[in-house]
Amino acid sequence: MRVIGLISGTSVDGIDVACVEIEGTDLAISVHLMAGMTVPYPTALRSQILDLCGGAALTLAEFAVLDEAIACAFAEAVAVLTAQTGPVDLIGSHGQTLYHRPPAGDLGYSLQLGRGATLAHLTQTPTVNNFRVADLAAGGQGAPLVSRLDLALLSHPSEPRCIQNLGGIGNVTYLPPRQQPDWQDQVLGWDTGPGNVLLDLAIAQLTHGQQTYDPGGQWAAQGQPCLPLIDHWLNHPFFHEPPPKSTGRELFSPDYLAQCATDAEPYGLSPADWLATLTEFTALSVAHSYRQSLPQSPVRVLLAGGGSRNTYLCERLAHHLAPATVATTADYGLDPDFKEAIAFAVLAYWRWQGAPGNVPAVTGAKQAIPLGEIHPVIGQNGGYTRA
Incomplete structure (x- = not known):
């Protein structure tokens, strides 16, 4: 069909x-x-x-x-x-x-x-x-509703995998090895938090609407992330709720970003530092959710969504998810x-x-x-x- x-x-x-x-x-x-x-x-x-x-x-x-x-x-x-x-x-x-x-x-x-x-x-x-x-x-x-597709097309006989979508909101499907007994009953998934939403909002604000995203994360890559800010943001209750959980722009909204900007004022961040901090926050929110909720670490993480084209974000994810191999679903037959x-x-x-x-x-x-x-x-x- x-x-x-x-x-x-x-x-x-x-x-x-x-x-x-x-x-x-x-x-x-x-x-x-x-x-x-x-x-x-x-x-x-x-x-x-x-x-x-x-x-x-x-x-x-x-x-x-x-x-x-x-x-x-x-x-x-x-x-x-x-x-x-x-x-x-x-x-x-x-x-x-x-x-x-x-x-x-x-x-x-x-x-x-x-x-x-x-x-x-x-x-x-x-x-x-x-x-x-x-x-x-x-x-x-x-939500998330993509997990059954992941289960059907991206699971592996012997390695545990995570399929991480990076749209406006991030979501993950955890796929245990197919050779594991009752493996389908052990599939997990949840919304991990912001994907591109905060970064895209910040870019639109910084460029007065002339840009809607940071191609490849090039601007963010020039900055230094502010780790104390990120630690503070990760204290939000959403990041500590166990799965199943979902979220959207109702939480990660322009108002949320405005509060983040208020939190950042004492640090005097440059625009590049601001974008680097939001990128690191996105990457660490994913890594934090994996550490908190996965039964075992994935051998491989496959990325999809617009964020998979953000080279800097992908590099930060690979750093925080090591030793897992980070690739995109394109390498396994699904256009990200x-x-x-x-x-x-x-x-x-x-x-x-x-x-x-x-x-x-x-x-x-x-x-x-x-x-x-x-x-x-x-x-x-x-x-x-x-x-």
């Missing part, structure tokens, strides 16, 4: 769209990336999304218009890619997260915009979306730039088959269940059509 996966992450830097060929059933699948690209949001739409993530208010009428606008932007991303690949059988759309609240004594809540029904209509392709709500209803965090888009294509494929999409040990759900809501295409005679 040919499936498109779509996601715009917490960095809101564009819509990642990937077209993949998938064969097989359940975990015994093969996945081939045909094409992938990142399609930028219209500037005004991106600004509105970022404002809302930062706490701006809007009316219900404005909310409805925004939901439709995001769906239209996702449909345009599909059209751009299918102009290269030809038509597809199914779409899996994560949508755009506006709000994520992990469970705290009750069911959690997570809101993704970009209506699946609208996307199915505009593309004339069956669409699966709203992946997080079923896991939340089963008592889970609704489109891994999450690929994941939602596969989650849609599993939902179409009726197979589970979550890993309860990762999300905290009571059971493994199919994820996502299916939106069929309504034919000209008013009936539903299937792929």
Whole structure:
């Protein structure tokens, strides 16, 4: 089956769209990336999304218009890619997260915009979306959701591995060796904390919006990190919560970065020192979570997401995670730039088959269940059509 996966992450830097060929059933699948690209949001739409993530208010009428606008932007991303690949059988759309609240004594809540029904209509392709709500209803965090893909495609017979995503928020999947008894029951995962979000916010502030990221971490690499500041930041309760746990821009927000900047004032950091400190904080938050929660150290750590292109961040991760080998998922058959888009294509494929999409040990759900809501295409005679 040919499936498109779509996601715009917490960095809101564009819509990642990937077209993949998938064969097989359940975990015994093969996945081939045909094409992938990142399609930028219209500037005004991106600004509105970022404002809302930062706490701006809007009316219900404005909310409805925004939901439709995001769906239209996702449909345009599909059209751009299918102009290269030809038509597809199914779409899996994560949508755009506006709000994520992990469970705290009750069911959690997570809101993704970009209506699946609208996307199915505009593309004339069956669409699966709203992946997080079923896991939340089963008592889970609704995140991270990439772990079952990691389990299917990136586990190893004899070595323990960590698959570390570095999107706006960082998340990890721990994969024990497949030869270990009951190995699938010992898969773990959680959100590790900031990925690119604080760095990208800082770059935008330092350049007055002229840059949205630091290519390769070149600017940060010129500075010296302030370790006392990082030790202080790592005292935040999130870093000491045991998994399963998830987070987002609700915590690691512009307000959070502003507080970090206030904390930094007595140290008189240069811009390069400020970026080096945020980079080291990101790397140490990952290493700290591994030391705190892994049953054994990984032999290999595979990086994915936009942060895997930040050379300086990768170097700091390799330093703190030694003696583990640090590489990217590209070395093992999964393009790190489109891994999450690929994941939602596969989650849609599993939902179409009726197979589970979550890993309860990762999300905290009571059971493994199919994820996502299916939106069929309504034919000209008013009936539903299937792929």
